[in-house]
Amino acid sequence: MFDPFRRMPSCAVLALALVAPVFAADAPGPKAEPRVAPVATPAFVDQITFAFRSDEQNHKVVVTTSPTLQRIDEPDERYSFIYNPATQFYVGLEHDNDTYWTFSWPEVRAAVEASKRGEKRLQDLSIAGLGPDNPAPATNAPVATTPDTSALATGDDSGYVWRPANEKKRIADLDCTRWTGETVSGENCEVWCYAGPLPKVSAALAQLRAVDEPMALVPVREVVPDFIFPIYDALSRAGMTPVMINWGSDAQKSSFRLVEQTTRPYEAKLFSVPKIYVKTTLITMDGMVPEQPAPALRGNANAPRVDHSAPNPGAGMNPALPPR
Numbered sequence: 001m002f003d004p005f006r007r008m009p010s011c012a013v014l015a016l017a018l019v020a021p022v023f024a025a026d027a028p029g030p031k032a033e034p035r036v037a038p039v040a041t042p043a044f045v046d047q048i049t050f051a052f053r054s055d056e057q058n059h060k061v062v063v064t065t066s067p068t069l070q071r072i073d074e075p076d077e078r079y080s081f082i083y084n085p086a087t088q089f090y091v092g093l094e095h096d097n098d099t100y101w102t103f104s105w106p107e108v109r110a111a112v113e114a115s116k117r118g119e120k121r122l123q124d125l126s127i128a129g130l131g132p133d134n135p136a137p138a139t140n141a142p143v144a145t146t147p148d149t150s151a152l153a154t155g156d157d158s159g160y161v162w163r164p165a166n167e168k169k170r171i172a173d174l175d176c177t178r179w180t181g182e183t184v185s186g187e188n189c190e191v192w193c194y195a196g197p198l199p200k201v202s203a204a205l206a207q208l209r210a211v212d213e214p215m216a217l218v219p220v221r222e223v224v225p226d227f228i229f230p231i232y233d234a235l236s237r238a239g240m241t242p243v244m245i246n247w248g249s250d251a252q253k254s255s256f257r258l259v260e261q262t263t264r265p266y267e268a269k270l271f272s273v274p275k276i277y278v279k280t281t282l283i284t285m286d287g288m289v290p291e292q293p294a295p296a297l298r299g300n301a302n303a304p305r306v307d308h309s310a311p312n313p314g315a316g317m318n319p320a321l322p323p324r
Contacts (some may be wrong), residue, residue, distance in 0.1 A: 042067060044263040045270070048204035052256040054225050060259070061224055063204040069271045070207050072223065079221075082271055083211055090211075091273060092219060099280045100273050105214045112217075158234040159183050162191075171243045172258040174198075179235065189247045191231060193240035200261050201241060205232055219282055228256045 048063045062073040073080040081092040088105040160181030167178040169192055176192040208224050215223050228245055235242050244257035 040067075041268075042266045045266050046200050046203075046261070047264050048200055048261045049259040050204075050224070050256065051259050052224060052228075052254070054222075054254050056252065061208070063207055064264075064270060065203065065207070066266065066271060071270055072207070072211065074221075074223070077221070081211075081215070083207070085207075085210065088214070090214065090218075093273065093277065094280075098274070098277050100277045101219075101280050101282050103214075103218050103282065105218075108214070108218055158189075158230040160187075160189055160231075160234065162235065162238070172260055174243055174258075176243050179240070181231075187247075189231065189245065191235060191242045191246075192244040193235055194243050195240060197236075197239075198241040198243075198261070201243075201258055202232075202236070205229070225254065225256060227254070 046065045048065075049060065050063075051058070051060050053059070057076075059074065059076050062075070064071040064073070068084065068086065070083045070085065071080060072083065078095045079093060080095070081090055083090055090103050090105065092101045094100065158181065160183055162179050162181045165178040165180055169176050169178065171192055174194045176194055179191045179193055181189040181191065205228075209229050212223055212226055212229075215221050227247065228242075231245055232242055244255065246253065246255045248254040
């Protein structure tokens, strides 16, 4: 599974470990998101719904796509986020306490990389001061080795050998064929595939892949299991589109499946912050990069502070407004 801390410096890991997800008060210094050219409002938008079971819990994720923005809903977790692919700007909506947060992935990534460079420099300075009379302290850390990247030469690889089975099933109103995969270590995976391309499903999976790492690192939330992406890659190269994936032991079965692909009338409120929502800041963003408002969504940089650890955060702070 994806490990959100594997590339983080120790200082960032410590900050991330304190959240899951917890929020801090607003930070000053609003900064506008780069503008993009206006696009005509569509009459309809695509909506793809997936369901998955991971860590013995059931989840649903809904991907709604407009020409410029994408909205991803996690109904069971009671949050949503709006994503601008052109600028990689995120706006998160917390439905349990009527708050929202924002972050710019390019700025967060740059801050993390700068932190890594700073930590490396400190390590170099520390090592430079060591000598025969001042040896390095004993450590139980394993000896560093050069990573073997030869397995990455051909891109993503599921690690499975795939074979079609002579079984068929109808899933999400699609005729599917069963495929089985097995690794050299004997791990098995079952995938029900549609024998052809499903462009809207593939586009929704590409969107989930794009937001997977930023969402895992900043709000510390796994949107979907990253196990599924190399499976999609491997079978799509054979002209198949996975519709349902089952993996794991009998004691802890995991799955990911397409529920439905539909269209719905475009509504501006799908890609905007509700009026009663109060702005808050992720603890992982506190002091990392200047805080930014949500452009064209809601400008309330001077919103009151919200204590998300309270039983009813923000209670009494916002007068009731007419329904949207």
